[in-house]
Amino acid sequence: MEKAVFFNRDLSWLGFNGRVLMEAAREKVPILERIKFLSIYSSNLDEFYRVRIPVLMAVDEHLGVSDLAGNYELAKMEINQQLQKFGEIISRQILPALEAEGIHWIYNKPVPDLISPIVNELFFTEVLAYIHPVRIEKDLSGFFAENNKLYQLVILEDHNGLERLELIGIPSDEIPRLYSVTTKEGQYVLFLEDIIKHNLSHLFPDDMIKGVYNLKVTRDAELNIDELDGDDIALALEKKLETRDFGFATRLLCEPGIPLRSLYKVVYALNLQKASIVEGGRYHNLKDLNNFPLDGAKFSYLRWPPALSVPVPEGETLFDQLLKKDMLINVPYQRYDPVLRFFNEAANDVKVEEIYATLYRVASNSRIVSALSTAARNGKKVVVMLELKARFDEANNIKWAKRMKAAGVKIIYSSLDLKVHAKVALVKRRVAEQTQYLGLLATGNFNETTAKFYTDHVLLTAHQPMLRELELLFGFLSKKKKVPSLEDQINFEHLLVAQFNLQSGFLGLIQREIDHAAKGQPASITIKMNNLEEKVMISKLYEAAQAGVKVKLIIRGICCLVPGVAGLSENIEVVRIVGRYLEHGRIFIFHNNGLEDVFMGSADWMNRNIYSRVEVCFPVYDQDLKRTILEIVNLQNDDAAQQAIYLFLHEPNILQT
Structure with a gap:
């Protein structure tokens, strides 16, 4: 095997922010949206200086400590070039475009x-x-x-x-x-x-x-x-x-x-x-451009009203529908209402005895938290695994923890060394003296605000074996251990869970594609994530590419894998999507000789996600839902990917004509 090569994570992240800047320069993007991309760029850069620059500065003071040494200066050079481009976009593009509309920005x-x-x-x-x-x-x-x-x-x-x-x-x-x-x-x-x-x-x-x-x-x-x-x-x-x-x-x-x-x-x-x-x-703090005072529909994106994703017939409940068939919500293209209804029905259904949920980042005025509090007041056992260490959302989470505790919700805080980043919820009902499970498994937070502009996927399921595994996971989380001991080991057959089987499970799925390629069978892997950094997983993808497996990666932010290296990664394609919505869903597709396995979940392949967080990835078994996910990912080959997905989820027949 050729020696693996890895791109620096911080320089890659700066490359992502540069891609945001490119969107601000695109003349086809409405003028107010371009100004907002400048705001996003500025906000991102502020966070980089607050979170990553201290690390790079510390490393540069102790040269040789790690392979980060020297990257502080490289990062500054990249930032300086981007800031120059930032100024050019405003002076040469934005200001003249505004002047043409009779709007004089004193800049x-x-x-x-x-x-x-x-x-x-x-x-x-x-x-x-x-x-x-x-x-x-x-x-x-x-x-x-x-x-x-x-x-x-x-x-x-x-x-x-x-x-x-x-x-x-x-x-x-x-x-x-x-x-x-x-x-x-x-x-x-x-x-x-x-x-x-x-x-x-x-x-x-x-x-x-x-x-x-x-x-x-x-x-x-x-x-x-x-x-x-x-x-x-x-x-x-x-x-x-x-x-x-x-x-x-x-x-x-x-x-x-x-x-x-x-x-x-x-x-x-x-x-x-x-x-x-x-x-x-x-001018500094240009994240404030998000509130640029410019009115008029022509200055913004054409509005895309979200579709009703899971219609529930009158006289039935969401739970009734869910027991018949799994459901998939693809936000923001589809309405988030079924997720809110799931928690509301759980809070008021007399057959529901217990509710479990993980919360990482919740809305500032969260209806989901209100439903959980109502459930506790209604006498149900409600257990919430609340992650206090969600960066920049700590104060909001502390506020909600206090309110839920006052309502009778049992709050569990994770270990300081092990964040709980999973996005899952479990409902236990008593039906005819038997336990019935209903669950939510998602790629993004249970947050009705970010669901309006983050692309995420939520699986609603009554798959009993999978949800029994989820119950065992909540049992482990309640122990608040840093790492699972021998007695904590869970034999997951459906879920892939960090700290248990997530890394080994994905390595096995990649190896299966390598084995198919060795037999001369079609072999491919398509993965969509926010970030890709962890070297074991990257090395396995390099191995797959060398074996003839076609690998497509849709990575929004950090990507330490280097595509197109002769003898190493010629079979790997990397795509970065930046548009009107923030790409946030994690999707993993393995060809499996034509019998595609599709997983989704909360986990990027970063060191932190694999080694110091609890993450949950889950299979999509329903064939109709699997086809939907495959089509969504396929449409992201298109330059206007988000519009194509919107049309597909709203008017599927449009794409067939």
Whole structure:
């Protein structure tokens, strides 16, 4: 076998963000959606600086610790190139396109005289109350530069010719970041910081303004707490959340042109000596472009109303239908209502005795959590495996944990070293003195909000053997062990579960395709995931490709596998899909000599998913549902994949004409 090669995970992730930037540059994409892609790019980059840059910085301080050494500089180079492209997209594409529609975005230029009186009025009536300048001095022990908060550095000179620095916090977390002003000449859109800059003479009437520059500090987002049990985990995490935004600074993002003497006065005054100093454009926190004030249907994607995926005849229940046939919900193309109905029926069905569910990221106003709480109040045994360590959703999960406990729900927190990332729910009913199981197994979170723009798949099933295995898994999770011991081993025949048989199961399925290829039989593998990093799985895919197995990978984000390498991966194709929806479903298809095996689930092939999380992947047995999944994946060969899938799920006959 040729020596395996692997692409760096962080550079690959930056490549994904570059792909998001490409979508912002596509002229066929409506203008407001292109602006939103710029927002997504900016938000992603902020998270990269908060989560991954601290790792790369630490490695570079200890060269030779791992193969990451040196990638900090490579990452910075890639980011700089992307930021240059970001600016070009705005200046050469977005701004002219808006001007053609009579919309004047004040970007990198002074406020026009025409709207100056209106801007001054906005400053005095809506902005001034939130402005509190801070003088930059050697000792600023009473001041802390907050994470991701915008600041404006003002260089002043008094009447004696003495220079001083003032720092103004931009109050974009309290009032809008973007303002719209309409005149007979058209619509004008401008940033809050430009409104402030335009009125600095009112703040400092006795001084000469020598320069104005925008700044932002990004801080490490890691939360490190010691191993604890039960409610102690929630309490410790809650305390840590209060300090997350006070982590060490990883980046000082600044507008170009700041005099070095002024820049380093800021660096030392704010204790940012270890932060990476990055020159960006004039404007930072451009994730706020998600709220760009632009109205009109022509500026956005054509609306695609979701279809009703599982109609339930009047007089019957969803459970009645489910006992007859498995169901599949493909969001956001189809409505999420059957998932909500599943939990609502479980909460009120007198035959339901027990409900089990894993929750990772739930909606801020979750109807699913409300249904689980109602079930507990109705006297049912409700057990929820709640993952507190879902990054950036910790506070929301803690809030819901408290409310569910108050309603009588039994909350189980995972071990700090083992996240529960599975997306499963189980209902136990008592029917004629026998236990009847109904279940939900999904590729994405039980979250009715993200179901509107994440592509995911939810299997509703009454497959009793599979659901009995799910019951055994919940039994293991209730023990809160880091890893299963010998007595915890479960003989899974249907489910693939990380910490038990997920890796070995997928390796076996790949090997079967290799064996088919060796016999001269057709052999292929198609896998759709968010991320592919783990080297054992990648190496097995390389082995399959060398054996003649055709491998197609649809990987949205990180992909450490390198396709097209002579003698190693010539039979591997990698596709990255970025569009109006966030591709989130995980699908695994093995040709099996024409008898396709189809699995779906929560697991990417990342180190964390395989070695330090509980994940569940599940087979699709129903032949009709299997054909639907195969067609969806086949349609993703099309350049307009998401539109093709929408048409297929809404009007299947369209694709046959």
